[in-house]
Amino acid sequence: MPSRWLLAPAFLAASTSGYATTYLSLAEAQAAIFPGAALTPAPTVLTAAQRTAIEKTSGLRVRSPELRAWRVAGGGWFIVDEVLGKHEFITYAVGLGPDGAVRAVEIMDYRETYGGEVRNLKWRTQFAGKTSAAPLKLDLDIKNISGATLSSRHITDGVKRLLVTHDLVLKKSA
Amino acid sequence: MTSCSKNPPDLRRARPLLGTLVEITVPAGPRSEAALEHAFATVVRVHALMNAHDPASDVGRIGTARSGAVVRVHPWTWRVLTAARRFAEISGGAFDPVAVPSSGRALWSDLVPLPDRRSVRCRRRLLIDLGGIAKGFAVDQAVRSLRRAGLPCGLVNAGGDLRSFGPRAWPLHVRAAAHPGEFASLGTIVHAAVATSAPYFSRHRDHGRTVSALLDPRDGRFVTASVSATVFAPTALAADALAKIVLLVNRATAEPILRRYRARAWLQTGKPLSLPHAI
Numbered sequence: 001m002p003s004r005w006l007l008a009p010a011f012l013a014a015s016t017s018g019y020a021t022t023y024l025s026l027a028e029a030q031a032a033i034f035p036g037a038a039l040t041p042a043p044t045v046l047t048a049a050q051r052t053a054i055e056k057t058s059g060l061r062v063r064s065p066e067l068r069a070w071r072v073a074g075g076g077w078f079i080v081d082e083v084l085g086k087h088e089f090i091t092y093a094v095g096l097g098p099d100g101a102v103r104a105v106e107i108m109d110y111r112e113t114y115g116g117e118v119r120n121l122k123w124r125t126q127f128a129g130k131t132s133a134a135p136l137k138l139d140l141d142i143k144n145i146s147g148a149t150l151s152s153r154h155i156t157d158g159v160k161r162l163l164v165t166h167d168l169v170l171k172k173s174a
Numbered sequence: 175m176t177s178c179s180k181n182p183p184d185l186r187r188a189r190p191l192l193g194t195l196v197e198i199t200v201p202a203g204p205r206s207e208a209a210l211e212h213a214f215a216t217v218v219r220v221h222a223l224m225n226a227h228d229p230a231s232d233v234g235r236i237g238t239a240r241s242g243a244v245v246r247v248h249p250w251t252w253r254v255l256t257a258a259r260r261f262a263e264i265s266g267g268a269f270d271p272v273a274v275p276s277s278g279r280a281l282w283s284d285l286v287p288l289p290d291r292r293s294v295r296c297r298r299r300l301l302i303d304l305g306g307i308a309k310g311f312a313v314d315q316a317v318r319s320l321r322r323a324g325l326p327c328g329l330v331n332a333g334g335d336l337r338s339f340g341p342r343a344w345p346l347h348v349r350a351a352a353h354p355g356e357f358a359s360l361g362t363i364v365h366a367a368v369a370t371s372a373p374y375f376s377r378h379r380d381h382g383r384t385v386s387a388l389l390d391p392r393d394g395r396f397v398t399a400s401v402s403a404t405v406f407a408p409t410a411l412a413a414d415a416l417a418k419i420v421l422l423v424n425r426a427t428a429e430p431i432l433r434r435y436r437a438r439a440w441l442q443t444g445k446p447l448s449l450p451h452a453i
Contacts, residue, residue: 019357023188032187087355092190107188107195112355144199145357146404147349148372149309149333149387152190159190 020111021143024093030070030078033095033104038073042173050169058164060157069170076103077170079162083154088112092155094162100171105159177201178327178342185210191217192309194333198316200325209323213316213330220312223251224304236285236294237301246293254304254311254411255294256287261307261415264431266392268422269415273391274303305387309335310369310414317410330410337367337410349374351402351442360404360440369413371421372402372442390422397421400442407437 024032030039044067046054051062063084070078075098082091091109096102178201185206188197196217200206225231229238232251239245247255258271262282267273270282280300287294309332316330317337327340338344343362350356354374376387377398388397403420407413412435420428420439432439 019355021186021188023186105190107190110188110195143347144329144331144336144338144344144363145334145347145349146331146336146360146368146370147334147354148370148375148402149194149335150375152194152333155190155195 019145020109022109024106024108026080026093026108029080029093029106029108032106033093034072034076034078037076039070039078040073042069042071042077042170043067044069044169044173046165046169053168054161054164057168058161060161062161062165067165067169074098077166079166080108081158081162083158085151085154088150088154090155092158094159096163096166100163100166102159102163105155107155177203178340187214189214189217191221192312192332193305194309196312196316196333197331198320198328199331200320200328203325205324209320209325212323213319216315216319217312217332220250220308220315223248224254224308224311226301226303226305233302233304236296239296239299241296241299244288244293244295249291250311250315252287252291252294254307255285255302257311257411258282258304258307258415259285259287261419264434265419265423266427268390268392268427269306269419270391271302271304271306272300274301274389306418307411307415309333310367310410310412313337313367313410313414332410335367335369335410335414337413338363339365341365348402348404348440348442352400363406367407367410367413368404369407369410369417370402370404371417373397374400374402388418388421392422402442404440405432405437406440407435412437 046062046065046067051065054062068080072078077096079094080091081094082089089111090107093106093108094102095104183202184199185202186197186199187210188195198210198213200210223232226233228234232247236245259282261269267281272280272282272285280298284297284300285294285302286297313330313332313335314337317339320328321339327342329336329338329344341364343364346360346363346368347357348360348370350358351372351374371388373386373388377384384398385396386398390397401421403417405413405416405420407416416432416435416437419431428439
């Protein structure tokens, strides 16, 4: 019987200048959150006073004054936002119902950045008789990563900031 | 009929749930959108029941119960608590959802699931953290939901704890323990669950010492070395819990536990290149 305990040889560097996945395009995200609804672009530039007010109420930094928002026919908002983690850059969409409550959050783009070095794909591994020598086409082939849990706190904070933005700015523009 | 091949392309969505990103991939087809929604709803339900930050959740209510109290919980919570207790028992407390730093002297044995499958008795005041097992359970439930919806194959990945079903072979990658931005291929998985435990994302300095989300409940020490444990098991719940156990106990202790759950472990020790002890 094979051992149930496999010690991996150390990685000789798999490589990467970054792992990225696109889940949804803008049109796909809009259709996923508000299927069949008419969305009208309502791009908004926050004033300095509005930014300060949002930061004060939410306790979170407003990185960009530009708000990528769409008005939903029949009430509600569709907003595209970005958050930066230590190593990840995430674009996501939030749908707010007519009552201002979160209807859905969908990740659109996920990108990791680790300094951009590219190393040789010379690592080897032995696992259950399988070896993988084929060079990986990064950004395309790396999927289904088993790893320690990456926190979603930045997205949770982003959604909180957008709810305050809706309360202080968008709701009043309706 | 939805085909299991990659043509047409997959439907792939990710949402922030369970404190991480939960990703579901299924082949596109007439029933796929609805099945995906239902599977995400299942994860939302697990999140609502077992979220330690919500005082109204099952886990939150256990945290505020008096010593000796019986707390009514959802059957899912009961199942996770019962499984968690079993992992605590067989690992000699290396896995312990009760022995969190803020739980005082309470241990796993102070939380007793009752035979009605809907309630637990708290023998002391205690706090629980199902972070090491609830994600796996949520993945299992989401997979169950997708299968019941009639999808032929799919994959659910909750922040690195993943499970696939159906005949398709899915490529699997793990992060390098010392350089989490780098990946290694572990080949493909067919109808299997995998989870990895490692401190690389949670490791940080706190009051002058290095801490992480991986705490050894037996001595209160944090795992901070560049190590990782990947466990393959029949269910994501088992893989999730076993990955923590394997990281904390020695090989002689881990082997029989892995055998009992028909699981295998794959370790990165962080040491310079060393050939595998055994395959």
